[in-house]
Amino acid sequence: MKTREKIEALRRLMEKNGVQAYLVPSTDAHNDEYVPECWRRRAFLSGFTGSAGDVVVTVHKAGLWTDGRYFLQAAQQLRGSGIKLYRVGEKGVPTIAEFLQTELSAKEKLGVDPRTISLQRADELERAVAERGARLKSISTNLVDAIWEDQPPLPRGEILPMGREFTGESIASKLRRIRKAMRERGVVAHLLTTLDAVAWTFNIRGQDIEYNPVVIAYALITLNDAILFVDRRKVTPKVKRHLGPKVKVRRYEAVETALKGLGRRHAPVWIDGGTVNRWVVDCLRGARLYTEATPVNLMKAAKNAVEIKGMKAAHLRDGVAMVRFLSWLSEAVPQGGVSELSAAAKLEKFRARGRHFRGLSFETISGYAAHGAIIHYAVDEDSDVPLKPRGIYLVDSGGQYLDGTTDITRTWLLGKRATREQKRKYTRVLQGHIELARARFPEGVRGMRLDTLARMFLWHDGLDYNHGTGHGVGAFLNVHEGPQAISPTRDIGVPLEEGNILSDEPGYYEPGGYGIRIESLVLVRRDEELSSEDRKWLCFENLTCCPIDTRLVEVKLLSSEQRRWLNDYHAWVKKKLSGRLNEKDRRWLARACRRI
Numbered sequence: 001m002k003t004r005e006k007i008e009a010l011r012r013l014m015e016k017n018g019v020q021a022y023l024v025p026s027t028d029a030h031n032d033e034y035v036p037e038c039w040r041r042r043a044f045l046s047g048f049t050g051s052a053g054d055v056v057v058t059v060h061k062a063g064l065w066t067d068g069r070y071f072l073q074a075a076q077q078l079r080g081s082g083i084k085l086y087r088v089g090e091k092g093v094p095t096i097a098e099f100l101q102t103e104l105s106a107k108e109k110l111g112v113d114p115r116t117i118s119l120q121r122a123d124e125l126e127r128a129v130a131e132r133g134a135r136l137k138s139i140s141t142n143l144v145d146a147i148w149e150d151q152p153p154l155p156r157g158e159i160l161p162m163g164r165e166f167t168g169e170s171i172a173s174k175l176r177r178i179r180k181a182m183r184e185r186g187v188v189a190h191l192l193t194t195l196d197a198v199a200w201t202f203n204i205r206g207q208d209i210e211y212n213p214v215v216i217a218y219a220l221i222t223l224n225d226a227i228l229f230v231d232r233r234k235v236t237p238k239v240k241r242h243l244g245p246k247v248k249v250r251r252y253e254a255v256e257t258a259l260k261g262l263g264r265r266h267a268p269v270w271i272d273g274g275t276v277n278r279w280v281v282d283c284l285r286g287a288r289l290y291t292e293a294t295p296v297n298l299m300k301a302a303k304n305a306v307e308i309k310g311m312k313a314a315h316l317r318d319g320v321a322m323v324r325f326l327s328w329l330s331e332a333v334p335q336g337g338v339s340e341l342s343a344a345a346k347l348e349k350f351r352a353r354g355r356h357f358r359g360l361s362f363e364t365i366s367g368y369a370a371h372g373a374i375i376h377y378a379v380d381e382d383s384d385v386p387l388k389p390r391g392i393y394l395v396d397s398g399g400q401y402l403d404g405t406t407d408i409t410r411t412w413l414l415g416k417r418a419t420r421e422q423k424r425k426y427t428r429v430l431q432g433h434i435e436l437a438r439a440r441f442p443e444g445v446r447g448m449r450l451d452t453l454a455r456m457f458l459w460h461d462g463l464d465y466n467h468g469t470g471h472g473v474g475a476f477l478n479v480h481e482g483p484q485a486i487s488p489t490r491d492i493g494v495p496l497e498e499g500n501i502l503s504d505e506p507g508y509y510e511p512g513g514y515g516i517r518i519e520s521l522v523l524v525r526r527d528e529e530l531s532s533e534d535r536k537w538l539c540f541e542n543l544t545c546c547p548i549d550t551r552l553v554e555v556k557l558l559s560s561e562q563r564r565w566l567n568d569y570h571a572w573v574k575k576k577l578s579g580r581l582n583e584k585d586r587r588w589l590a591r592a593c594r595r596i
Contacts, residue, residue, distance in 0.1 A: 003046060017143070020110075021057065021059075023054065023055075024056075027116055028115075030195050036210075046064055048064055050066060052067055063084045066088060067089065071087050109134060109136070111137050113139060118275060156208075160207075163203075166476065185290055186268060190270040191221075192218065196477045197297065199213070201219060202228060202247065204242070216231070226248065262287050263286035263287045300481070301482070311523070318399050318546075321350040325346060340385055356401040358400045365397070368393050373510055377515075394412075396409035396519065403475075429518055433454065436453045436486070436522075439539065443535065443538055445496060447487060448487065451486050472484045506518065542569065545576050550592075
């Protein structure tokens with residue numbers, strides 16, 4: 001079926017179920033950013049494949065709401081679909097709640113699958129439509145599933161046990177820490193619903209979701225037991241031994257019975273109110289609910305010494321792959337025959353040579369010229385274009401390794417020279433990247449306060465970018481990890497702390513022209529020079545090890561401190577990587593790391 005036919009089929013089911021509007025979010029039962037193919041309902045219905053965006057269908061209208069990372073992509077993919085694009089955050093654009101308040105009348109209903117909507121969001125929408133006399137209606141059967149004739153089955157990827165040589169902490173130790181937090185709050189059970197929290201707690205990884213090494217599962221932790229609700233066919237004898245006798249394994253579907261049992265006992269239960277879905281809360285009806293964020297989020301985000309060591313090692317191997325790729329690119333593009341797709345494939349092959357490589361951490365953004373301006377551009381056979389020996393190429397990519405997760409963006413000049421405009425804008429982005437990397441700040445500072453450092457040089461020229469500056473990154477886990485963020489919108493009030501790993505990625509995007517982004521990962525650590533007994537200060541330590549293209553730099557715009565930082569960074573890159581490269585790539589690296 002074409003998109004318009006799918007929308008009409010959905011409307012017929014809406015009528016049968018007595019709802020006048022239906023919400024199709026991008027999330028699934030576990031509130032994942034990236035979801036398994038079988039749960040990519042919004043993409044199936046609309047044709048928009050970005051990782052963030054929600055569709056609302058009413059009797060006469062259909063709309064997609066997405067953020068600035070996807071404006072260009074969504075406009076292209078929705079063309080001819082009959083679905084209107086609503087650009088979140090732009091002046092005059094209504095939120096979904098505001099849209100529904102104008103579209104629904106008294107006694108009409110907004111239909112939702114309670115498994116796909118968080119408790120927090122369900123409450124917000126319920127309050128919004130109630131102002132019009134309308135109400136929220138949960139429908140147990142997902143209406144998109146009902147029209148998806150060839151919907152894939154749930155994945156059955158293997159479970160990978162992770163030893164302490166990678167995790168640095170045993171399952172028992174993590175459960176003790178979680179139970180300590182539970183006792184402090186007076187609860188007897190804590191439900192984990194997000195897949196990275198489950199994976200971290202039980203030191204397991206999986207293959208159920210592309211790019212994110214997680215397992216589709218729920219976990220229920222009580223003061224005496226820990227239960228993993230998962231497809232039992234995945235639990236091999238090796239996995240069973242790894243989990244140990246104190247972790248029970250139950251069918252994935254059995255979580256419903258367990259939750260209803262807690263509800264009947266009126267037990268005090270801890271759920272993460274920001275991520276738990278409405279269905280879980282309905283199953284727990286009768287229980288006394290504690291809805292603070294799970295303690296696992298903060299525990300997971302503060303990497304221990306073993307995880308930090310692994311992340312550093314993974315970034316060195318990743319840096320080798322990047323240098324080999326950029327060295328190859330410099331020779332291959334002038335000869336012809338290289339495209340966005342083939343370049344992305346080549347980079348993956350270089351990464352695959354590295355020890356512990358387990359795949360990419362997200363779909364490579366390989367954007368030449370105008371495609372670089374699409375912030376989360378996803379190249380395919382239809383959009384693929386050749387790389388030519390002129391203009392700018394943006395490549396944002398990352399790898400999953402048993403000992404770490406990487407995420408790097410480099411913007412590379414493919415010709416001999418850039419325009420004056422390109423160099424100025426690139427340098428403004430670089431200045432912001434450097435100033436954030438150089439930041440020193442007292443303990444307790446939130447990432448939102450640091451975001452301005454990355455934007456202020458662009459602001460001097462009346463420029464900005466429409467995405468956050470930094471997201472958290474997991475240790476062989478999700479490439480996007482909270483709760484910390486360096487962003488004016490994704491900051492939820494959690495301060496940065498030692499052991500956090502975040503991205504530093506300011507950018508600039510010229511629609512129809514080119515994109516510029518420079519991204520490296522940084523580790524939050526104690527600033528020994530500024531810290532005292534009275535107050536701890538923090539700073540960033542760079543992890544990403546790869547040259548920054550100095551041919552695009554307008555050197556006179558850099559301060560002496562910025563210039564020194566860039567030269568010191570390149571000296572460090574050269575020192576760390578030279579011994580890992582062949583002679584040809586070593587010569588290329590020496591040229592790329594020359595002082596300016």
